Amino acid sequence: MKMKITVRAFADYREIIGKEMELLLPAEKTIGGLLADLGDRYPNLRREMFTPAGELKEFINIFINGRNIAFLKNMATPLSDGDIIALFPPVAGG
Amino acid sequence: MYGWIGCYLRIDLGSGTVRKESLPAELARKYLGGRGLGTHFMMTEVDPKIDPLDQKNKLIFAAGPLCGTNAPSASHFDVVSKGPLNGTIAASSSGGIFGPMLKYAGYDMIILEGKSVKPVYLWICDDVVEIRDAADLWGNTVPETTEAIRAATDEEASVACIGPAGERQVLFANIMNECGRAAGRSGVGAVMGSKNLKAIAVRGTGAVRVPDIKAFRDTVVRASAKIKANSVGGQGLRNFGTDVLVNILNELGGLPTRNFTDGYFPMADKVGGESLAKQLLIRPRGCYACIISCGRATKVTNPKFAGQGEGPEYETAWAFGPDCGIDNLDAVTKANYICNDYGMDTITMGSSVACAMNLFEDGIITTKDTDGIALTFGNVDAMMEMVRKTAEGEGFGKKLALGSYRLAESYGHPEYSMTCKKQEMPAYDPRAIQGIGLNFATGNRGGCHVRGYTISPEVLGQPVKMDPRVTEGKPALDITFQDLTAALDSSGMCLFTTFGLGAEDLAELLSAATGLNITTEEFMKIGARIWNLERLFNLKAGLSAADDKLPERLTKDPILTGPSKGLVNRLGEMLPEYYKLRGWDAAGVPTKQTLTDLGL
Numbered sequence: 001m002k003m004k005i006t007v008r009a010f011a012d013y014r015e016i017i018g019k020e021m022e023l024l025l026p027a028e029k030t031i032g033g034l035l036a037d038l039g040d041r042y043p044n045l046r047r048e049m050f051t052p053a054g055e056l057k058e059f060i061n062i063f064i065n066g067r068n069i070a071f072l073k074n075m076a077t078p079l080s081d082g083d084i085i086a087l088f089p090p091v092a093g094g
Numbered sequence: 095m096y097g098w099i100g101c102y103l104r105i106d107l108g109s110g111t112v113r114k115e116s117l118p119a120e121l122a123r124k125y126l127g128g129r130g131l132g133t134h135f136m137m138t139e140v141d142p143k144i145d146p147l148d149q150k151n152k153l154i155f156a157a158g159p160l161c162g163t164n165a166p167s168a169s170h171f172d173v174v175s176k177g178p179l180n181g182t183i184a185a186s187s188s189g190g191i192f193g194p195m196l197k198y199a200g201y202d203m204i205i206l207e208g209k210s211v212k213p214v215y216l217w218i219c220d221d222v223v224e225i226r227d228a229a230d231l232w233g234n235t236v237p238e239t240t241e242a243i244r245a246a247t248d249e250e251a252s253v254a255c256i257g258p259a260g261e262r263q264v265l266f267a268n269i270m271n272e273c274g275r276a277a278g279r280s281g282v283g284a285v286m287g288s289k290n291l292k293a294i295a296v297r298g299t300g301a302v303r304v305p306d307i308k309a310f311r312d313t314v315v316r317a318s319a320k321i322k323a324n325s326v327g328g329q330g331l332r333n334f335g336t337d338v339l340v341n342i343l344n345e346l347g348g349l350p351t352r353n354f355t356d357g358y359f360p361m362a363d364k365v366g367g368e369s370l371a372k373q374l375l376i377r378p379r380g381c382y383a384c385i386i387s388c389g390r391a392t393k394v395t396n397p398k399f400a401g402q403g404e405g406p407e408y409e410t411a412w413a414f415g416p417d418c419g420i421d422n423l424d425a426v427t428k429a430n431y432i433c434n435d436y437g438m439d440t441i442t443m444g445s446s447v448a449c450a451m452n453l454f455e456d457g458i459i460t461t462k463d464t465d466g467i468a469l470t471f472g473n474v475d476a477m478m479e480m481v482r483k484t485a486e487g488e489g490f491g492k493k494l495a496l497g498s499y500r501l502a503e504s505y506g507h508p509e510y511s512m513t514c515k516k517q518e519m520p521a522y523d524p525r526a527i528q529g530i531g532l533n534f535a536t537g538n539r540g541g542c543h544v545r546g547y548t549i550s551p552e553v554l555g556q557p558v559k560m561d562p563r564v565t566e567g568k569p570a571l572d573i574t575f576q577d578l579t580a581a582l583d584s585s586g587m588c589l590f591t592t593f594g595l596g597a598e599d600l601a602e603l604l605s606a607a608t609g610l611n612i613t614t615e616e617f618m619k620i621g622a623r624i625w626n627l628e629r630l631f632n633l634k635a636g637l638s639a640a641d642d643k644l645p646e647r648l649t650k651d652p653i654l655t656g657p658s659k660g661l662v663n664r665l666g667e668m669l670p671e672y673y674k675l676r677g678w679d680a681a682g683v684p685t686k687q688t689l690t691d692l693g694l
Contacts, residue, residue, distance in 0.1 A: 066347045066657020070559040086345040090325035093336030093408045
């Protein structure tokens, strides 16, 4: 059983992976697994998002259906069919 | 004195007298400058109960001790007065180069009193201070005024002026400097208009003295490096400007839509920073000594909305965009240009149009009220026409010129106004973000985001990530951010330096500039003192705890669609703790002990 996941990229990340993509993923995939796959496909995205040690860089925000994964289970957060992932580099304003 | 000049101007526009007065050192240390110092003088010299447009109100332009030094982004000054939009103490901050020029001319502050019998402008060039006739300038837009005054004085002069909106005392008229920078909120431009003061032009050739140039330079280098190393302060704001927030707020479900009837706008991306960078951006623009450059020099080529200028910032893009149900970036940008040219606050302007659209859609007003215009959400032409009518003082625009609260109240429905203390809230939905709701409700000048920007931890994850949906810990968070900002606004620094600098860095910069040992604790205490002083002014003006509230819509009507569907703000869970932590009683009044502790 495959899940349909939508990935939206913002700010600088759009230059790397485009504005939006839909992916079919195996049911047991986590957000960490998805980002690892994307990192394999887009090495520049991995460089932008992760340290050489594989840690998420500071001030990067990853939302699943509007919830920051920091308030879910971080990289271990499981994905569900229909989820919308939003990837934000460090941004600010006011 | 170091950092401060130690001298300020007191000008009576009625009699035409100009006095130079010394700034007491103990007062400077107690309130720093800008917002803090201005509020002190308002509190001691003005009856808080007066009509803001009465000549007894004062208008204070004040810089801080760091303003004009080469500290990073040390450009800010504040305009302090009693604000006509809502009767609270108003302090509106702006960048550009006006603040540094004022100090180079030899002044920390200008206190303007009384009212001129005819239109005038001030020309300040070092020791020379002249009150000049402005009859020929009255009616001119901001760019026209700026150009004419520079031609008549000095091409290097910084000009802070009002446009036609300030002359007509539109209650949210602003004061523009360098054409594109604004002391934007609370209607300080209307106070300037009520005094028949069109502009202040200033040129200074002096400098700001610091006690040890090398030590100060070393501190500046360290602070600049911290901002540059910060991925937001160093790169993010320059690349996409503040408008990049449109998408992150929308993806969170916290982008107020159609006058806060919803918190999600499916077409948001069309008015976001990414679209702006691709379609309209000429180049990023910074203020004096800025290493961030959040400003946007833009150009619209679409013939229908053609123009060139500054903006839009995030709040502006939201106010004329999603808040009005509009996704046309060209129109949004053109509306921004009109506001800049006429001197109007874009947040209140856009929100007032959104409020009118809401009233129209619900049948409370009709085309008979709106000069025949179908004021429906998403109607681009209607939005543009309303901005124009307000700018020109025509028809329904005269009602919009009073802001959304008076507009909605005049039709018997003040609940349609999305305001706190009668000032329009900015672009963050408190139903999706609990802490910012508490900040709006307790804001000393009403709905405002730049005096307690909890969006930073609650949405952007800086300096730490805090869950926007929980209320626990938010009262303490709000207080910290409010106090930090009050001290920062009074120091002369730009708020965006806090994307990289903390209170300890700002205290270190202040110490190096002034030669005083200002600790982090003292810096934060100065902020708390200013916040409480503003509170005291408002209480004396007649406000009370009953004014510390959100529009009922935000606590009772859940968000309808998007990721935050079903959420409301839970202000009642936070407000009592906020009062307690502030050292206020249950009626929201600072206790004697609190005032004693703060030296008030």
